[in-house]
Amino acid sequence: MTADESAGPTVGPADFWSARPLNRAMLVLASLFATVSFASDFANAITGSGTLDAPQTLVILLNCLAIYVLWTRTTFAFAALIPALVASHLLDAFWMTSLVVPLLLGAVAATAQKSFSLVALAVSVAWTLLIPFTTTTFGPVVWVALIFVALGWGVGNFVGFLLDRRLQDQARVAEATRRAARAAQEERKSLARDLHDIVAHNLTIISMQTRAAQYAGTDEAARHAVDVVGHSATEALADLRRMLSLLQAEGLVAGDQEAAQIELGEGAAALDLEYGAVKFGRMLEGLGIETHVETEGLDQDIPRSVQTALYRVLQEAVTNVAKHAAEGGQCRICIRVNDDRLELAVDNTLPVRGAPARAGWNSSGSGLIGMRDRVDAFGGTMSSQRDGSWWRVRG
Known part of the structure; x- marks a missing residue:
């Protein structure tokens, strides 16, 4: 007995009648079983080669209708089986029903809410125990019917347990995927901040010193500005290389991870706070x-x-x-x-209020x-x- 692996409750929040939809292959097989059984028995009755009479035909038809209702929900199908249960006792026709009851009970146990499956189990056991009191022909079959009911209930619950586990695993995988996506988003934000800090700082200094070189009054001032531009470009390149080494060391981009770790260790002093404070102070001094x-x-x-x-x-x-x-x-x-x-x-x-920002930034x-x-x-x-x-x- 199987159910659709990805199925959950068919509608809204879980209630007494909610159930997972059954696997389509099982629905087809159950429908074929019902159709073939009814067609063969009915054909035998018409040709006179069988012992099927009108009461038995009615019970078989009711059982088949309950099986067809499985295409909607297992809970609806079991409810549709109730007329067949009653008719089997009234008309003394049990063989078809004794097969359909375990089938539908197992389907309910695998897909429906626990409250409904317990009610279905109670109805199935009560129907089975009443057989000796309503027939003299099928009385000894009660023990076989009880075994079938127990097997249907047990197999259905086992399949339901596996389906629940699979749904939980899918939920955990989905949550892990969402967490990985959030982590990747945070990593992208962190990378964007680093690029902003590295590139914006050095390009700001380079841009300002380039302007200063254009309007420098002496060759010495121009050379100084060009030296600062070259130093800032070198700093930016070194920072970008350190970032690439970090990404390589963490395996986020292709490269030699061991060499990247060594390069990170050697370049760690370049991010020393005291060194940075002095270096940035000199940069600002160079900007006047x-x-x-x-x-x-x-x-x-x-x-x-x-x-x-x-x-x-x-x-x-x-x-x-x-x-x-x-x-x-x-x-x-x-x-x-x-x-x-x-x-x-x-x-x-x-700047004094109303004065333009430095370099138009x-x-x-x-x-x-x-x-x-x-x-x-x-x-x-x-x-x-x-x-x-x-x-x-x-x-």
Whole structure:
């Protein structure tokens, strides 16, 4: 006895009459059995080669109708079997019904709700136990009928158990697929943040220094601007290579994972917070922004993942300073460990109200969102707000 593997309840929430639909192949076989049985018995009755009489024909017809109703629901089919159960006792015709009862009981046990299957079991047992009281011909058959009923019930419950397990497995696979999709989405967001931080920062510096080189008053100033452009391009390439090594080390892209791990280890110092603060401070100085850098307590054992996250936050904050700080403005960068908390502060002066933003840069706000996401990932907080003529970032 089988049921459709992917089937669930046919309608809405589970109720007394709800049931999984049966497998189509079983429905076809059951219908053929009913049709062939009725047609052969009826043909024998017409030709006079059998002993089939009108009462037996009626009982067989009622059983066949119940089997055909299986195409709707097993619960409806068992309910449709009730007239055949009653007629078999009244007309003393049991052989066809004794085969159909275990069949439909097993189908109900495999597909219907437990409450309905228990009722169906009680009806089947009651019908079987009443046989000795309504017939003298089929009385000894009661024990065989009880065995068939028990087998139908047992096999149906076993199939139902397997179907439930399969549905649970399918639900777990679906949930795992949804979790993998969410993880992949988060990974894509993280990759997008990294690309934004790396590319946006260095391209901002390169763009500004290129403009400075165009309008430089002396050859020395132009050479300095070109040197900064070259250094920023080298930094961007190194960062992109580190990202590629990380993806290779985690097996997300093709490559030598062992070599990638070595390269990541060798390049870890490049994301050191103290080194980054000094480097970014010099970049801002090269853009004509007076910058003061202060670090405290960074010699402590700070997890590499935390340092990397805060390094990227610092990088994005400095990029925003380069975009929006006034020409000849000021910036203060402070990174320190305070009571086992790693704190970052980046403050910069703002242009005079009404003055255009430095180099005509606009902000999409995605950088601030990425900064907050990085800090939130480690249970921290981040704020960015205007304070008079200053813009203050805290993380």
